Amino acid sequence: MLQHIVLFCIDRFRGERSLAAIDHLLNGKKTAQTLQDSKWYDVSRLFGMVPIDRSRLFDVARALEADGFISQVDEHIYCTTESGKEKLRRFILPPYIDGWKYMNESSLFWKRLSLLIQTIANIIHRTSFEPIHRDEHIQSFVKRWLFQHTHIKTLARSLYEEMYELLSYVEEKDANIFVWRLTSHERIGWTNEQIAYAINEEDVAVLLSFQNVLHFMLEMTEKETEKFPLLYSLRERKRSQLTSSAQKTWELLKEGYSLEQIAQLRGLRKGTIEDHIVEIATYIPTFVSTPFLEENKRKRIIQQARQLKTKKLRAIKELLPDVSYFEIRLALARWEREDA
Numbered sequence: 001m002l003q004h005i006v007l008f009c010i011d012r013f014r015g016e017r018s019l020a021a022i023d024h025l026l027n028g029k030k031t032a033q034t035l036q037d038s039k040w041y042d043v044s045r046l047f048g049m050v051p052i053d054r055s056r057l058f059d060v061a062r063a064l065e066a067d068g069f070i071s072q073v074d075e076h077i078y079c080t081t082e083s084g085k086e087k088l089r090r091f092i093l094p095p096y097i098d099g100w101k102y103m104n105e106s107s108l109f110w111k112r113l114s115l116l117i118q119t120i121a122n123i124i125h126r127t128s129f130e131p132i133h134r135d136e137h138i139q140s141f142v143k144r145w146l147f148q149h150t151h152i153k154t155l156a157r158s159l160y161e162e163m164y165e166l167l168s169y170v171e172e173k174d175a176n177i178f179v180w181r182l183t184s185h186e187r188i189g190w191t192n193e194q195i196a197y198a199i200n201e202e203d204v205a206v207l208l209s210f211q212n213v214l215h216f217m218l219e220m221t222e223k224e225t226e227k228f229p230l231l232y233s234l235r236e237r238k239r240s241q242l243t244s245s246a247q248k249t250w251e252l253l254k255e256g257y258s259l260e261q262i263a264q265l266r267g268l269r270k271g272t273i274e275d276h277i278v279e280i281a282t283y284i285p286t287f288v289s290t291p292f293l294e295e296n297k298r299k300r301i302i303q304q305a306r307q308l309k310t311k312k313l314r315a316i317k318e319l320l321p322d323v324s325y326f327e328i329r330l331a332l333a334r335w336e337r338e339d340a
Contacts, residue, residue: 001205004091005050006060007084010070012041015079016312023057026050028103030243032275036333039282040311044100045093049211050204094174094212096219105236106214111138112234114182114189116145120156121185132183145233155230162228166220170213173199177206178213241283249276250284259292274326281333293330297323301331 009022017037024034028048038044061078064070069084080088115133119142122129131139149155167175183189192210196203221232242250252262263273280287289298301323304316316328 001202001208002050002052002056003060003064004088005046005204006057007064007069007080007088008091008093009043009046010061010064010078011080011085011088012043013037014041014310015073015077016310017041018074018076019054019057019061019078020076023052023054026052026057028099032279035243035279036282036329038100040332045098047099048103049097049099049208052204094208096170096212096216097208098215098219099211100241102215102218106211106218108138108236109218109234110214111135112141112145113231115139115142116234117159118183118185119146120152120159121183123152124156125185127185129185132189159230162231166217166228166231167213169220170216171209174209174213177209181210242279245272246276246279249273250280250287253277253280274329278326278329278333281330289330289334293327293334297327298331298334301328302335305332305335 005026006022009025013021021034021037023029024031025038025043025047026049028051034047038047061070064084065072065078068081069087070078071081073079111133115131115138118129118132133139146152146155167178177195180195181189181192190198192206193203195201196206199206217231218235221228221235225232248266249262252265257265259270259273259277262268263270266273277292281289297320300320301316304319305311308315308319310316311332313325313328317323317325320328
């Protein structure tokens, strides 16, 4: 599975990004470049989905090259070969995985749900227990939530029915993996590694199966709130897709501050604020880029990107020496959003 994931990323990056970019994507590094790449190259579903060491990533790349699935075009930069593309034709990402959409929510939802199930099971069986999550915020949430639902056995039955229905929609193997992760009054939930060993499966495949179910639950509870009220109530209030720092810049932009004024007010480099503006252009439909990018320049940048069939900044810059890298990134961000 990991080989397929890395090969998929290399294919999408088309020789325009290095292995470091794949490392940042799979580990969910929230830099401006990684956030933009995830959208530009249509790999946002994998954002933060496969946390791996860089050494393991490089080992996988070497194995793919040795097997003839990729070829090196520059230092740590690869393209897929014909046999690599053929290998990818048989690969399908788990259908509900969406790392970018749920990056701020899935972990929190899982911690709340798993601690709640552990707590209910032990209350019903009158056994003492050690909470599986030490985070005081998670524990406080579960305590408050239970305080609002006094009939524990009725609650347990209703929660079971909601989960049973959702799990009945996914592959049996994925459902089993999700259940094995849960802790009850009798057993501690297994880790992904323990499950992988037990079913003779790759750890990354187990991780993605688990995340696939988790994201499916989030999707369905959002679509059918009234059908799954208990699970929906465990969700966090919807957050902005912007990083917290970019959100602060966006608030100041809406108040009429210029790029330079924001940099001075926040004590940040101009380049950092430019990163924020590109991020804002990517994710905020109402954002107007004309104060930072002339319409004539925007059209020329998009024209070159189309002709070159690339989003590689340097290649576009070489043909348009009068535009800045910031203007190129801003034009591409807006283009990506409008084409989405």
